[in-house]
Amino acid sequence: MSGVGRRMGLQGGGRVSAGLHPVLLVGAGPGDPELLTLKAVRAIAQADVLLVDDLVDRRVLEHARPGARIVEVGKRGGCPSTPQAFIERLLVHEARAGRRVVRLKGGDPMIFGRAGEELDALRAAGLQAEVVPGISAALGAAAGLRLSLTDRRHAPGVAFVTGHAQPGGEEPDWAALARSGLTLVVYMGIRRAAAVARALLAGGLSPDTPTVTVRRATLADQQHRLGTLEALAQPPAELSEPAAACVTASAAVTGSAPVFAASAPAAGAPPEGARGAVPAGRAAVDVTEAAAPGLLIIGDIVRGLQALARDTEAAPAAAPHRSEAAHPEPAWHAA
Numbered sequence: 001m002s003g004v005g006r007r008m009g010l011q012g013g014g015r016v017s018a019g020l021h022p023v024l025l026v027g028a029g030p031g032d033p034e035l036l037t038l039k040a041v042r043a044i045a046q047a048d049v050l051l052v053d054d055l056v057d058r059r060v061l062e063h064a065r066p067g068a069r070i071v072e073v074g075k076r077g078g079c080p081s082t083p084q085a086f087i088e089r090l091l092v093h094e095a096r097a098g099r100r101v102v103r104l105k106g107g108d109p110m111i112f113g114r115a116g117e118e119l120d121a122l123r124a125a126g127l128q129a130e131v132v133p134g135i136s137a138a139l140g141a142a143a144g145l146r147l148s149l150t151d152r153r154h155a156p157g158v159a160f161v162t163g164h165a166q167p168g169g170e171e172p173d174w175a176a177l178a179r180s181g182l183t184l185v186v187y188m189g190i191r192r193a194a195a196v197a198r199a200l201l202a203g204g205l206s207p208d209t210p211t212v213t214v215r216r217a218t219l220a221d222q223q224h225r226l227g228t229l230e231a232l233a234q235p236p237a238e239l240s241e242p243a244a245a246c247v248t249a250s251a252a253v254t255g256s257a258p259v260f261a262a263s264a265p266a267a268g269a270p271p272e273g274a275r276g277a278v279p280a281g282r283a284a285v286d287v288t289e290a291a292a293p294g295l296l297i298i299g300d301i302v303r304g305l306q307a308l309a310r311d312t313e314a315a316p317a318a319a320p321h322r323s324e325a326a327h328p329e330p331a332w333h334a335a
Helices: 038-046 058-063 084-096 115-124 137-145 174-180 193-202 300-314 322-326
Strands: 023-027 049-052 069-072 101-105 129-132 158-162 183-187 210-215 223-228 251-253 295-298
Touching: 023 038, 023 115, 038 058, 038 101, 038 129, 049 084, 084 101, 084 115, 115 129, 137 183, 137 210, 137 295, 158 174, 174 193, 193 295, 210 300, 223 300, 295 300
Parallel strands: 023 101, 023 129, 049 069, 049 101, 158 183
Antiparallel strands: 069 251, 183 295, 210 223, 210 295
């Protein structure tokens, strides 16, 4: 058995079931499929069933073997989402059936990927699990911008925070973050950029603190927008994210395989759904292309990027791009 397939016991919880394959929580990276780790590629290639997040680039699935069942379990803000409880029951059901199960997540499973909840559910069911790390969106975006998040000349560290608290949950302590001196990377933050900026301003962060907003990190059309915290507090309309595709979870397949509906089964019951076959190479749902949720990066480390942008704009351009000709001060820049 390969390194990917080795069994790892979980601390605590129920008795570990012997003879079953461990469930693998695999990070697919921030977008560019070439950023997959070798271990992730092997895990995908060995899987019988893959439960795939909406933000995973579908080119990653080219590594799946023929006949593997690919179940879409997408989550997007403002859209119907697959219930987390359903995902957890499906993981347990498929693993107990003796199948090799991969839970494929965008970025890194342990960074805003609900991996902790799924590991707890597997532990409670007495199942083994392994986590295969991936490159998180913050690191991919920083690499694309040539921006060191922990440049010691500007910040003593970096904090990853969410811009979208769970319903009924507490917001990050923006005042404490404003005083920290850390580079702030706000995940799922574009839609709430103005509210985040106002909270940081209220906490004492300087209005001229530089910011950069990044969309579609690591992809060929990665875009970024430079600004200040003060400007971010009153963003223009085009700063908001494009409307996300609202995808109900079902299945796409490599080869013919059953389709699972997204409705959550009763507690303790196996997941149920339509059991039709899907023609090879086709998806059970029409997944409309949409921009991935973006990141906000806030802190003094962005000043160098701003200076570079000013120098670039000051240089004469013999043949400006059409976007530059149409918009003398474009809001978004290709990375």
